Amino acid sequence: MLFLNPLLLWGLLAAAIPIAIHLINKRRHKTIQWAAMQFLLKATRESRGKKKLRHILILTCRALAVAALAFAAARPVVSGLIGWGGGSIDTVVLLLDRSASMETKPGDGLAPRRQIVIEKVRDAMKTLGATRLVLIDSASGKPQEIPSPDVLAEIAATAPTDSAADLPALLARAAEFLAETTGRSEVWLASDLQTSNWHPEDERWAAARASLAALPQKPAVRVLSLTGPSAPNTAIRILGSRRSGDEMLFDLEILRAADTRGTTTLPLTTNLNGTRTTENLTLPGQSLRFQKRVTLPGGSETGSGWLSIPADGNSRDNSTFFAYGPARPVKSVVVAPAGEAADYLALAAAPPGFGNQATQRVDPATAASLATGDLAAILWAAPLPTGPAQETVSRFLTSGGHVIFLPPVTSSDDSFLDLKWSNPTEAPAGKFFILKDWNHSDGPLRDASDGTPIPAERLKAVRRQIPLGDATALARWEGGEPFIARRILEQGTAWFLGSLPDYTWSNLGDADVLLPTVQRVIAAGADRFDASFLTTVGSETAQPLAGETRARLDDYGTQNPANAAYESGIYRLGERLLAVNRPAQEDNPEILSREQLDQALDGTRYTLLDQAGQADDPSLSRDVWRAFLIAVLFFLISEAILCLPKKSHPQALPAKAAA
Amino acid sequence: MHDFIDNTLLSRLASLPIESRAPMLGNVAGKHRSPHRGSSVEFAEYRKYVAGDDTRRLDWKAFARSDRFYIKEFEADTNLRAYFVVDASGSMNFAGNGESKIQVARRIAASLAYLLVNQGDAAGLSICTDKLHLEVPPSRRAAHLERFFSTLGKVQPSGETGLIQALHTIAEKIGQRAFVVILSDLFTDTAALGDALQHLRYRKHDISVFHLMDPLELGFEFDRPHRFVDLEDGTSIVAEPNLIADEYKSALRDFLTAVRAKCHDASTDYQLVTTDTPLEPLLREFLTARLPKSKH
Numbered sequence: 012m013l014f015l016n017p018l019l020l021w022g023l024l025a026a027a028i029p030i031a032i033h034l035i036n037k038r039r040h041k042t043i044q045w046a047a048m049q050f051l052l053k054a055t056r057e058s059r060g061k062k063k064l065r066h067i068l069i070l071t072c073r074a075l076a077v078a079a080l081a082f083a084a085a086r087p088v089v090s091g092l093i094g095w096g097g098g099s100i101d102t103v104v105l106l107l108d109r110s111a112s113m114e115t116k117p118g119d120g121l122a123p124r125r126q127i128v129i130e131k132v133r134d135a136m137k138t139l140g141a142t143r144l145v146l147i148d149s150a151s152g153k154p155q156e157i158p159s160p161d162v163l164a165e166i167a168a169t170a171p172t173d174s175a176a177d178l179p180a181l182l183a184r185a186a187e188f189l190a191e192t193t194g195r196s197e198v199w200l201a202s203d204l205q206t207s208n209w210h211p212e213d214e215r216w217a218a219a220r221a222s223l224a225a226l227p228q229k230p231a232v233r234v235l236s237l238t239g240p241s242a243p244n245t246a247i248r249i250l251g252s253r254r255s256g257d258e259m260l261f262d263l264e265i266l267r268a269a270d271t272r273g274t275t276t277l278p279l280t281t282n283l284n285g286t287r288t289t290e291n292l293t294l295p296g297q298s299l300r301f302q303k304r305v306t307l308p309g310g311s312e313t314g315s316g317w318l319s320i321p322a323d324g325n326s327r328d329n330s331t332f333f334a335y336g337p338a339r340p341v342k343s344v345v346v347a348p349a350g351e352a353a354d355y356l357a358l359a360a361a362p363p364g365f366g367n368q369a370t371q372r373v374d375p376a377t378a379a380s381l382a383t384g385d386l387a388a389i390l391w392a393a394p395l396p397t398g399p400a401q402e403t404v405s406r407f408l409t410s411g412g413h414v415i416f417l418p419p420v421t422s423s424d425d426s427f428l429d430l431k432w433s434n435p436t437e438a439p440a441g442k443f444f445i446l447k448d449w450n451h452s453d454g455p456l457r458d459a460s461d462g463t464p465i466p467a468e469r470l471k472a473v474r475r476q477i478p479l480g481d482a483t484a485l486a487r488w489e490g491g492e493p494f495i496a497r498r499i500l501e502q503g504t505a506w507f508l509g510s511l512p513d514y515t516w517s518n519l520g521d522a523d524v525l526l527p528t529v530q531r532v533i534a535a536g537a538d539r540f541d542a543s544f545l546t547t548v549g550s551e552t553a554q555p556l557a558g559e560t561r562a563r564l565d566d567y568g569t570q571n572p573a574n575a576a577y578e579s580g581i582y583r584l585g586e587r588l589l590a591v592n593r594p595a596q597e598d599n600p601e602i603l604s605r606e607q608l609d610q611a612l613d614g615t616r617y618t619l620l621d622q623a624g625q626a627d628d629p630s631l632s633r634d635v636w637r638a639f640l641i642a643v644l645f646f647l648i649s650e651a652i653l654c655l656p657k658k659s660h661p662q663a664l665p666a667k668a669a670a
Numbered sequence: 671m672h673d674f675i676d677n678t679l680l681s682r683l684a685s686l687p688i689e690s691r692a693p694m695l696g697n698v699a700g701k702h703r704s705p706h707r708g709s710s711v712e713f714a715e716y717r718k719y720v721a722g723d724d725t726r727r728l729d730w731k732a733f734a735r736s737d738r739f740y741i742k743e744f745e746a747d748t749n750l751r752a753y754f755v756v757d758a759s760g761s762m763n764f765a766g767n768g769e770s771k772i773q774v775a776r777r778i779a780a781s782l783a784y785l786l787v788n789q790g791d792a793a794g795l796s797i798c799t800d801k802l803h804l805e806v807p808p809s810r811r812a813a814h815l816e817r818f819f820s821t822l823g824k825v826q827p828s829g830e831t832g833l834i835q836a837l838h839t840i841a842e843k844i845g846q847r848a849f850v851v852i853l854s855d856l857f858t859d860t861a862a863l864g865d866a867l868q869h870l871r872y873r874k875h876d877i878s879v880f881h882l883m884d885p886l887e888l889g890f891e892f893d894r895p896h897r898f899v900d901l902e903d904g905t906s907i908v909a910e911p912n913l914i915a916d917e918y919k920s921a922l923r924d925f926l927t928a929v930r931a932k933c934h935d936a937s938t939d940y941q942l943v944t945t946d947t948p949l950e951p952l953l954r955e956f957l958t959a960r961l962p963k964s965k966h
Contacts, residue, residue, distance in 0.1 A: 040895035040908055046761035046771075046855060047887045048900040048907075050925065054917035055909055062913050 022081030029073035069653045076646035083639035101194030102143045104185045104230070105132060105157075107169060108202035108237075109150045109577070110176040111327040111597040115203065116242040123325075124237040125171060128201045129164050132235075136160035147184050149176035149208075150549075150577040154188045172577035173327050173593035174548045176208040179215035179611075186222030189230055196228065200617075201235040204603040207596035211607040220614050232617035238602055239621075244268050244324030245277065246598045249331040249590075250300070253534065253541045254307075254338050256367050261303040261333065262460070263318065266598055271297060281305060282567070283316040300460050312337045313588055315581040317567055328598060330567055332581050332590035334544040341368045341537045342385055346378045347392035352417070355512035355520040356390045359529040368533070375400075383407040387536035390529065392417035392511060395427040408503030411539035413532045415506045418476035418516070428498050428505060430480035443471035444510075444517075446494055449486035454495060455506065455528040456486055470494075470510075470524050472517030478507035495528075502539065506532060547594045548579055559585030672823050674776035679950055680784055686957040688786055690750050690849055690876050716740045750791040750849055751808045753840055754779040756822070757854030758799045759831035760901040764855075765945070766886030772827045774945045775853035778880055781953060782851060783818050787811075795821055798836030799829045808848075830902045831858050837866035841873050849876045856881055856929055864932035871936045878939040878956075881929060885944050890918050 045051065113125040121127070136144050137160050144157040150172045157163055178200075185198050202208070210216075223229065250262035265277070279292045283305060292299075307314065315334035322329055343360040347353035353372060360370035370390075373381060379399035383389070389407065391414055396404045404414060404427070416427070422434045438444050446467050449456040458464045467486065477492045484493035488509070496507040508528070512520035519525045546552040554576075555561050563570060565581040575582075582589045603611075608619070719728060719739035729742040756779055762772040783793035787810055794808030795818050806814075806821050833854050840850065850870055856863060856879075870877050892911035899906040911918075926942070933940035939960075943952060 037895055037910070040897050042897040042899060042906075044764065044901050045898035046764035046857065046884070046901050047922065048761075048898065048902070048905075049857065050918050050921040051898055051907060051909065051914070053921045054914040055907060057914075057917040057921075062917075066913060 016084065016086045019081060019085040022084055023078050025081060026074040026078040028077060029070055033070055065653055069650055072646045072650035072653065076643050076650065079639045079642040079646060083636040083643065087635050087639065100139060100142045100197050102145060102192055102196040103136065104145045104147060104188060104196060104198045106181045106185055106198060106200045107146060107148045108176045108208065109148050109172045109174065110205065110208055111173045111593045112203055112205050113237065114171050114327040115244060115325045117239060119242050123171065124203060126164065128235055128237055129169050132199065132201065133160040133163045145188065147181060147188065149181055150174045152180065152184055167571060167573035170571050170574050171327060172574055173579040174577045175594040175596055176202070178202060178209045179213045179219055183215060183219040183222060186219055186226065189226055196230040198230050198232045199235055200232065201237065203237040204608065205599065206601040206603050207599045209603050209611060211603060211611050216611045223615060232612060232615040234608065234617050234619045236619055236621040242324030243271065245320055246328035247318060247320050247331050248595060248598055249318065249333055249592060251538055252333045252335065252545060253538060254335045256338055257307050259305045259307060259335055261305065263301055263303055265294060265299045267294060267297045277320055280319045281316065284308070284314045302460050315564060315588060315590060317565060319567070327593060331592050332565065332579055334581060334588045334590040335541065336544060338367070339540060341387050341533060343370045343388045343390065343533050344381060344386055345370055345372045345390045346375050348375065350513070352392050352511040352513045355525060356392060359522070359525045360390060360533060362526065379403055383412060386412060388413045388415065388533045390415045394419040394421070394423045395425040395431065397425055401427060408505060409501040411502035413504050413506065413536035415508060415529065415532055417508050418511055428500060430478055430482055430498060430507065433477040433479050435474055435476050438473045443473060444475050444488050446470050447487050447489045454485035454497065455531045456495065465527055466523045469521070470517060470519060472510040474516040475510045477509055482507065544588060545590050545592065548577055548591055549594065553589060553591050555584045672780065672819050674773060674823070675780050675819065676777070680781060682950060683781065683785060683953055683957065684788065686954065687789055688782065688791070688957060689960045689962060715743050717743060750786065752786050752791060752793045752849040752851060753796055753808065753844065754783060754793065755796045755798065755836055755840060755850060755852045756825065757831055757833045758797050758825050758827045760828050761831070761855050761857050762827040763901055764884055766884040768946050771855055771882040771884060771945055772825060774882055774943065776822050777949055779853055780819055780822060781949065784815060787815050793818060796836060796840060797821065797825050798832040800832040801829055803832065803836055803839065833858055834862045834866050838869055841869040844873065844875065847874045852877065852879045853882060855883060860925065860928040860932055863929065864935060867932060867936035867938055877936065879933055879941065881940065881942045883942065883944055885946050888922065888944065890915050
């Protein structure tokens with residue numbers, strides 16, 4: 012509770028007046044000679060208790076009536092946002108979450124949560140009067156003085172964005188700002204509490220809390236929670252795009268709100284270089300991942316576009332942008348000694364009919380001089396690389412390439428990335444090594460986008476070598492030993508397969524396992540070329556380099572040039588063509604739990620206002636002096652009722668002599 | 671002249687006789703009934719002649735009619751002796767906004783005594799406190815009244831009440847039936863008061879109680895805290911009357927009810943008199959109520 016006229020709180024001292032009058036009256040007694048003393052003594056003994064309580068209640072009512080009047084005169088303002096405390100607030104630092112998820116509407120026909128909370132903050136600031144308002148928005152992270160609450164909804168720094176938010180960094184920035192500010196201050200944190208933006212486990216929270224605690228005048232922290240029910244929403248996101256000749260292959264994901272049920276049909280609009288096509292999409296559940304092919308116009312070298320669904324509960328997640336460059340062949344290299352295994356690997360890397368795929372066979376002895384600049388993947392069926400070859404492969408991996416290591420046939424102590432091969436082992440006579448389980452959602456043996464599993468159970472091996480070391484196993488033999496292991500090195504990935512496509516080792520060459528594995532690894536490796544056209548809002552690649560200027564190419568939706576750095580779209584940065592999309596984390600519906608919030612803001616004694624995002628709760632604060640006036644009336648009426656004489660006794664005393 | 675005697679009042683009441691409700695035993699002939707047969711003109715009864723009876727009282731006409739001897743008897747009239755018992759404890763000195771209770775007691779006692787002597791009856795006075803018991807023996811001489819009034823006028827209430835002891839003493843002391851008038855605020859133990867009244871009643875005395883109370887004592891209306899100082903023992907207490915008024919009135923009501931019940935049990939005339947009550951209607955009502963039904 013805040014008081015707009017705090018000086019009038021001195022009027023609370025007037026509450027002592029009834030008590031003082033009572034005490035003075037008690038001392039101002041008259042002396043009288045009295046005869047009927049026996050009744051007086053009896054009455055005095057009996058009147059203790061109920062009567063005394065009644066008298067105390069009367070006195071309390073009088074004192075409270077005066078106190079309530081003083082409170083009303085001090086113009087109290089109350090809400091969960093403005094806590095108890097005398098005096099006024101000098102500075103309010105508003106930390107505004109401007110992430111794409113903040114554009115979710117609490118209901119059909121209502122404004123987005125970001126807009127609702129901005130209007131509420133504006134009204135609250137008007138109530139507070141001369142309090143200074145400083146805005147730190149999640150997109151820019153820069154403190155900005157707001158001259159008047161009225162302009163809060165108008166400025167670009169509160170406009171919607173497609174960015175993510177980094178709340179621990181935002182709080183740290185607020186602490187940094189408050190270190191240079193004097194007076195009583197408060198931090199108002201307006202957010203939808205999206206876990207992916209709050210990073211509750213992040214160690215930076217401790218640093219931010221320590222910075223706040225170190226301030227000479229510790230600010231009150233108010234969390235304006237914008238959670239709660241929301242309008243029906245569907246989001247579309249591009250998981251990956253790849254140019255394959257005259258076609259673009261899109262891996263798409265469509266997510267519906269968690270509370271939706273049943274199958275629905277959705278129009279999916281594709282805008283390719285200004286040409287618009289629409290098709291209907293059937294959504295069987297809450298999420299759908301699928302691949303979409305788009306034929307590019309003949310002779311198209313570069314281009315861009317977007318895929319969109321109709322506007323709904325959040326207008327910022329209804330589109331996803333893409334761009335593409337000239338078609339390039341998908342190249343791979345098979346490093347293996349000549350033989351059946353090398354043949355199968357080369358066949359799997361560039362099967363007949365895949366015109367844009369090419370592979371080259373390289374002898375392990377010359378692998379050190381391998382040119383990897385345009386390679387998508389390397390298939391390495393030889394002793395693990397050492398010396399110059401190891402450097403070459405490592406460089407390839409760190410630049411985003413993928414390498415599949417297969418058993419070297421012979422025993423070796425060589426290691427790569429702290430991984431090495433075990434000695435070859437053979438299955439007992441008449442028996443095979445078979446796969447027990449594999450990851451159906453991740454890795455090269457994952458199920459197809461339509462849910463069809465890879466028939467990995469058909470793999471039968473008589474010989475195998477086990478990758479030893481710290482790696483993630485994605486498929487295991489029957490005995491639990493890893494068949495496929497993964498080790499990520501910066502942007503690239505090293506894969507280890509525990510058998511060879513050779514009839515003396517296994518039936519891996521039958522293509523049930525080898526072909527999808529190799530093709531998927533090559534596709535992942537090739538993505539690094541197409542990925543250069545895709546980026547997310549706020550990422551480093553989306554920032555203009557020195558000498559580059561930003562220009563937006565698309566005309567999707569309402570654009571705010573002042574917020575170009577925080578909006579998704581098609582941009583040209585210097586010579587670069589970029590499709591900038593909102594970060595994937597913005598589609599994550601997970602909300603921070605109260606325990607996680609307590610943990611993040613531990614020690615700040617924060618106040619949670621969980622109705623801030625409700626459109627039907629018009630304001631964050633209320634002028635409540637009327638309530639105190641009603642309280643004055645209540646206390647006065649109570650006092651009057653308590654003062655009423657009791658009903659006369661049926662056996663009244665005789666006033667006159669009776670015969 | 672004493673200030674508690676109102677000649678106008680006495681002259682107005684002079685036409686009303688003071689009657690006894692029970693037969694009295696006086697020492698001279700008077701206007702009150704006696705329990706013995708006498709020589710008045712009022713026929714009482716016939717009874718059979720027994721040896722030794724005065725033959726002059728034989729009813730010869732009855733003998734002529736029935737051939738039997740009958741004695742004709744007549745009522746005996748005697749005078750009345752009244753004892754006025756005035757409580758002179760400190761509480762009788764209380765005066766709210768008018769006269770004190772002792773002053774009202776003086777006026778009632780003096781008026782009734784005057785009327786009694788005036789009609790040939792005797793009036794005596796007994797003044798009691800815990801330490802003092804003054805007595806003026808009953809007499810029907812007019813000169814006796816001056817002594818009665820003088821003693822009454824000199825009474826200065828003080829100390830605690832000695833009413834109960836005084837009533838027992840009077841009950842034992844008065845040999846013959848008498849009219850006992852008690853003037854007191856009765857601030858004493860009601861059970862002991864009941865015993866004393868029963869004692870008097872056992873002696874066949876005709877008892878009347880004038881219970882004197884001040885309107886302030888009954889109403890207990892004060893507008894601010896007061897220090898109440900006991901008139902009898904001087905102890906004091908500070909109290910807020912508006913806080914304890916209900917309890918005070920309840921206790922007082924219980925007391926009045928108990929006193930009234932004790933008086934009723936002892937067949938005693940009970941009069942609750944507030945000190946602001948005009949005396950004439952009070953006494954007129956008192957005297958009228960005592961008249962025999964036929965004289966009403």
